[in-house]
Amino acid sequence: xxxxxxxxxxxxxxxxxxxxxxxxxxxxxxxxxxxxxxxxxxxxxxxxxxxxxxxxxxxxxxxxxxxxxxxxxxxxxxxxxxxxxxxxxxxxxxxxxxxxxxxxxxxxxxxxxxxxxxxxxxxxxxxxxxxxxxxxxxxxxxxxxxxxxxxxxxxxxxxxxxxxxxxxxxxxxxxxxxxxxxxxxxxxxxxxxxxxxxxxxxxxxxxxxxxxxxxxxxxxxxxxxxxxxxxxxxxxxxxxxxxxxxxxxxxxxxxxxxxxxxxxxxxxxxxxxxxxxxxxxxxxxxxxxxxxxxxxxxxxxxxxxxxxxxxxxxxxxxxxxxxxxxxxxxxxxxxxxxxxxxxxxxxxxxxxxxxxxxxxxxxx
Numbered sequence: 001x002x003x004x005x006x007x008x009x010x011x012x013x014x015x016x017x018x019x020x021x022x023x024x025x026x027x028x029x030x031x032x033x034x035x036x037x038x039x040x041x042x043x044x045x046x047x048x049x050x051x052x053x054x055x056x057x058x059x060x061x062x063x064x065x066x067x068x069x070x071x072x073x074x075x076x077x078x079x080x081x082x083x084x085x086x087x088x089x090x091x092x093x094x095x096x097x098x099x100x101x102x103x104x105x106x107x108x109x110x111x112x113x114x115x116x117x118x119x120x121x122x123x124x125x126x127x128x129x130x131x132x133x134x135x136x137x138x139x140x141x142x143x144x145x146x147x148x149x150x151x152x153x154x155x156x157x158x159x160x161x162x163x164x165x166x167x168x169x170x171x172x173x174x175x176x177x178x179x180x181x182x183x184x185x186x187x188x189x190x191x192x193x194x195x196x197x198x199x200x201x202x203x204x205x206x207x208x209x210x211x212x213x214x215x216x217x218x219x220x221x222x223x224x225x226x227x228x229x230x231x232x233x234x235x236x237x238x239x240x241x242x243x244x245x246x247x248x249x250x251x252x253x254x255x256x257x258x259x260x261x262x263x264x265x266x267x268x269x270x271x272x273x274x275x276x277x278x279x280x281x282x283x284x285x286x287x288x289x290x291x292x293x294x295x296x297x298x299x300x301x302x303x304x305x306x307x308x309x310x311x312x313x314x315x316x317x318x319x320x321x322x323x324x325x326x327x328x329x330x331x332x333x334x335x336x337x338x339x340x341x342x343x344x345x346x347x348x349x350x351x352x353x354x355x356x357x358x359x360x361x362x363x364x
Contacts, residue, residue, distance in 0.1 A: 001178070003035060006146035008042030008085070011062040012052065015069040016209035017294075018193040018202035021252045023150060024073045026185060030150075031079040039080040040144045040326060041070065043319070046086040047136055050129035051120055067315050069212050072305035077318045083326035084319055085140065090330035094139040094337060095132070101168040102135060102161070110134055111157045138162040142177045143330040150183040152192060173340035177333075193252060198227030198245050210294070212301055219298065223291045228283045235282040241273045246286050253293050262292040 043066050048059050117126055141162050159182050166177045195208025202209050210222050226246050232239035241247040256268045266272045275281040338344040
């Protein structure tokens with residue numbers, strides 16, 4: 001069996017550092033590790049429309065933003081398949097068939113769906129498309145026979161529901177679909193980077209993001225205004241590093257060699273944390289170090305993005321070719337699904353022959 005990855009993002013805006021440490025950086029590592037036969041990365045515009053159905057331009061405009069972010073962080077179209085979800089209609093047909101394999105009560109119990117419903121204040125007015133998000137996600141995963149799906153812990157209930165649907169299908173129709181496994185970030189900080197305001201989630205709607213495409217001045221302003229320890233008023237005051245966004249970001253980005261380059265007073269992050277906790281280290285110094293670390297990471301990404309921005313038609317061509325290749329793979333799976341469900345009427349020569357014999361015998 002081939003080792004295959006399926007992952008992606010909703011095109012509701014530019015991608016930010018939360019996406020970068022949570023998935024993008026890891027995807028580049030995975031594409032270069034040589035352990036996977038195929039990697040499919042999907043711009044999930046159809047899923048984004050389930051809760052943005054009244055604002056399609058938002059999705060349309062952000063397709064290119066996400067594609068540019070993908071390419072600028074180092075995702076290589078020669079190694080991964082970048083495609084647009086809605087342009088692979090086979091996914092929609094698979095979703096329709098899988099709807100029969102899950103109950104409404106089971107969808108209602110999905111913790112991720114419940115949390116997302118609450119976040120969007122849907123209550124009883126939830127769109128059916130959004131409610132069946134786990135079924136659509138199952139279609140995306142199984143269409144490409146994905147064996148591995150990179151997810152954060154908050155997405156595990158969605159993947160488990162996909163596994164349930166796969167088991168139900170295979171038990172009903174025969175072993176056709178592949179049951180995927182989760183790939184969780186090893187660094188717990190990378191599973192969910194907090195917002196610059198200290199809130200648990202970095203979110204476009206909350207305005208607490210540092211975007212991959214932000215200018216140096218924008219990054220500087222956001223870092224210098226980041227949430228720290230509200231009780232660390234004077235430099236001499238002892239400070240807390242837990243719940244302190246600046247140190248959480250350093251956990252995700254800082255390496256020992258960064259101290260030698262940008263802050264030689266300390267050998268590593270543990271030494272800096274110890275000084276901060278006992279007092280005598282000001283927030284401004286820590287933020288300046290974080291800014292230097294982030295700029296080291298973001299500068300080449302920003303520069304690469306500028307190069308891709310010069311030829312937008314070429315970026316769309318990458319997406320077009322990737323989508324065409326994705327359709328070929330999804331169509332193969334759909335054919336197998338239709339055959340297993342015995343609804344491949346025109347391809348079943350034995351069905352046509354037996355039906356002919358049936359009516360011939362009736363005529364006699």
